[in-house]
Amino acid sequence: MLDHDIVVVGGGPAGMAAAAAAYDAGVKDVVILDREEENGGILRQCIHNGFGLHKLGRELTGPEYAAVYKQKIEERGIKTYNLTMVTDISADRVVTACRRDGIIKIRAKAVILAMGCRERSRGALNIPGTRPAGVYSAGTAQKLVNCEGYMVGKRVVILGSGDIGLIMARRMSLQGAKVEAVCEIMPYSGGLTRNIVQCLEDYNIPLYLSTTVAKIHGERRVEGVTVARVDENRKPIKKTERYIPCDTLLLSCGLIPENELTRTAGIPISPVTGGAIVDEHRQTEIAGIFACGNVLQVHDLVDYVSDEAEIAGAGAAEFVKNGSLAAANLQTLPGNGVRYVLPQRVSSEAKEDISLYLRVTQPFGRVCFTVKSGDEVLSTAVRLKAAPGEMEKLNIKSEKLKTAKEPITVSLEELK
Ligand SMILES: Cc1cc2nc3c(=O)[nH]c(=O)nc-3n(C[C@H](O)[C@H](O)[C@H](O)COP(=O)(O)OP(=O)(O)OC[C@H]3O[C@@H](n4cnc5c(N)ncnc54)[C@H](O)[C@@H]3O)c2cc1C
Incomplete structure (x- = not known):
């Protein structure tokens, strides 16, 4: 020991x-x-x-x-x-x-x-179809290409538009592969705006929102995927199905x-x-x-x-x-438009100002975040836009916490 x-x-x-x-x-x-x-x-x-x-x-x-x-x-x-x-x-x-x-x-x-x-794997995603070679998590492909010097495929479809998927779309293009599509099941991308611009738009790679991979085809190696638009319950819509030939499917799904x-x-x-x-x-x-x-x-x-x-x-x-x-006696809670707040507890005796980190539930335009304890406003912050893919940080002055009561809530209001 x-x-x-x-x-x-x-x-x-x-x-x-x-x-x-x-x-x-x-x-x-x-x-x-x-x-x-x-x-x-x-x-x-x-x-x-x-x-x-x-x-x-x-x-x-x-x-x-x-x-x-x-x-x-x-x-x-x-x-x-x-x-x-x-x-x-x-x-x-x-x-x-x-x-x-x-x-x-x-x-x-x-x-x-x-x-x-x-990374979330194919097994966790339950994608129907055969089990050929050529299905990689985006991070595994990133390691093989960037560290080991192996090229994982020539014609690629990427499922998921989180940052790793976007970065890999650019990397595969730079290495000479053709990225046929990035499909995202949500109606918005999960990645940073800067990555959508620099990794997809700059390379003319199409991003299909509300779209998923409904089936993987191929016996020994991936030969193509069926993609389909999804309904409001994120289930593929049969009549929108289309086949994209490819030899590689990269998964960037969380x-x-x-x-x-x-x-x-x-x-x-x-x-x-x-x-x-x-x-x-x-x-x-x-x-x-x-x-x-x-x-x-x-x-x-x-x-x-x-x-x-x-x-x-x-x-x-x-x-x-x-x-x-010091005991963290005040609970923090997400309010309107906010998915979570971290840390989940803070101390009213905090010696220094505290930063709350949070993510919003969906994309918004101009918003005002308000941190409240009961009716008392502890802090506010205006942002030109807010998206689930971009973490927000709000500050609270330590002196404001001294008199604060549980719970501290963070909510947002959309501004015109
Ligand atoms: C595949 C991938 C690609 C990413 N690409 C980007 C990017 O391009 N840009 C960006 O800003 N962010 C990227 N991120 C996010 C990135 O992970 C974070 O920004 C940052 O690296 C997180 O740091 P971390 O130290 O928390 O985790 P990590 O960097 O993942 O480090 C965790 C460490 O813990 C070690 N470890 C885990 N379990 C054990 C154990 N049981 N025993 C001993 N050691 C253990 C691991 O070996 C690893 O070294 C990426 C994430 C992933 C998964």
Whole structure:
């Protein structure tokens, strides 16, 4: 049994930023455990640019963004156990991991969960048809093309218009493939507007909304797909079916936070975000266990991942130094037009201003967000547009929280 003050599970951008922030907040005995041979997480395969604009004020590729945080880890002498798969976390903060040389157990004063997320697979989507080669999740294709140097196909259909699907539509075109279509079951895209413009419009790739893949064809290899428009219950409409010949189908149909370890530790999970329920320090419902990054909520920008991880790192350090954190006595709730609000609990004694992160239920034009406690308005913010694919951030001044009553609600009103 080893002892460390803080154990970070996952060495992606969230884990690295959390570890560095915990160190900077005064707890020097921090270790990172990651199952891969090096830190960086998913960023290692994201060789396109667009990372770091908000956080670092410059546009980097994924590996470049990861390198900034790898350097922070190195400069601080934070030890990483790579090729180390965490298999269990107990509620009393004993972390069990599997390595080539055997099993290790680490007793921690605080644990930070930063395991990221995985992609929804064909099995989870239940797409009818045969089971030929040529059906990949977009992230797997991204890794094969960008890291391993394999081209996954020549004529491609992409199901799902989340950011990974959009980025892969551009990547496949740049590598010489023909992207026949991106089909999206919802009436709007789940991706960032900048990615729709830069990855589809700039390459003349058609985006078909309210459309799904109704059947996969081919015996050994994909030969084509049947696509169809969907009704208001998202069921394919038979008479709209059409066949698109292709040799590859890429699936970009949502990310699932990797919370198996979180569940075994008995940590309550939000059914909406798929991540743990947390307070403003990103402390879960079990004292001393924190969560950040995609394991907590699916992020569209890595910059926000780093912000969130720094909050979790500083919170874990405060917990180690003081043995507890102020009780988060105020619940936050989504109101009109808002799908979820995170953190789900905040403390009226918060020493610093708090940021609430949220997603809206559907695309809106110009909106005004209002954060309220009873009849008292805690903050408002106007946005020119709001979409489910773009996470919103609203600030509340700490002095406003002192007199706030439960629950704090966030709602939106559409403006003319
Ligand atoms: C396929 C894919 C492509 C993406 N592309 C983009 C993009 O182009 N642009 C963008 O802004 N965002 C992209 N994202 C979103 C991106 O994931 C986040 O911005 C960011 O990488 C999340 O950071 P994270 O540290 O939370 O998770 P990750 O980067 O996923 O890191 C999680 C780390 O935890 C480790 N881990 C997990 N479980 C265990 C365990 N049990 N034991 C040990 N280690 C473990 C993993 O090995 C990994 O290193 C993409 C996401 C995915 C899944």
